[in-house]
Amino acid sequence: MTPKSHKTGIFGGTFNPIHYGHLMIAENACEQFELEQVIFLPTGHAPHKEFMGEDMSRHRCRMVELAIADNAQFTVSYREAESASVNYTYETLRQFNEEFPDTQFYFILGADSLFDFSMWRRPDLICREAVILAAVRDDLDEKRVDEQIVSLTNRFGGEIHRLNTPAFNVASRDIRDRINAGQTIRYLTPDSVRKYIGNNHLYSHADPAKV
Numbered sequence: 001m002t003p004k005s006h007k008t009g010i011f012g013g014t015f016n017p018i019h020y021g022h023l024m025i026a027e028n029a030c031e032q033f034e035l036e037q038v039i040f041l042p043t044g045h046a047p048h049k050e051f052m053g054e055d056m057s058r059h060r061c062r063m064v065e066l067a068i069a070d071n072a073q074f075t076v077s078y079r080e081a082e083s084a085s086v087n088y089t090y091e092t093l094r095q096f097n098e099e100f101p102d103t104q105f106y107f108i109l110g111a112d113s114l115f116d117f118s119m120w121r122r123p124d125l126i127c128r129e130a131v132i133l134a135a136v137r138d139d140l141d142e143k144r145v146d147e148q149i150v151s152l153t154n155r156f157g158g159e160i161h162r163l164n165t166p167a168f169n170v171a172s173r174d175i176r177d178r179i180n181a182g183q184t185i186r187y188l189t190p191d192s193v194r195k196y197i198g199n200n201h202l203y204s205h206a207d208p209a210k211v
Helices: 020-033 054-068 089-099 123-129 142-156 172-180 191-199
Strands: 006-013 037-042 074-076 103-110 131-137 160-165
Touching: 006 020, 006 089, 020 037, 020 054, 020 103, 020 131, 020 160, 037 054, 054 074, 054 191, 089 103, 089 123, 103 123, 123 142, 131 142, 142 160
Parallel strands: 006 037, 006 103, 037 074, 103 131, 131 160
Antiparallel strands: none
16 A cells, blocks of 8 residues: 555534633644644534534634634635535545545544444444544543444454544533523633624623623
């Protein structure tokens, strides 16, 4: 097999909204695995989640754009968010490989998803199309994660690695809940994203100045 000359991460997620935890994961992936870039891939019609609508897809993509604007290694792909059909990860990865045959892709997922991975559509093909990076926060049981990595590798083949990241115990749901409760989200997401949420009254009709 001809060695591939480029290394690119693909980071899929709803990013509803994107926050510093996501950005730290992408940054650590670049550092630990010497990736040239990370492509943020906002979901569209995901098979396991209710579609949030085209307007919300545009908002989620725009927030990703704002969050990554100051990092030349980060970019965004709209292929799933703009798709009218249900998107499966193995199909998306196959498309990337067909378009960029000289690139080795690294698919980034959260450690929690690692324990659901066997229930995804065609995990064997996902492992064939990309190296899997499982983002593990400092507060998670690394031994348990490593055991799951060995189990999945034995079952599906391919390469799965642990991606160590600083603990950031805030999820997108927590940010939405804070907005609904009238609480600030300052320092949880970039100011450009926070202001966009307020100006567009996302997740709440609260005063933009208080978001």
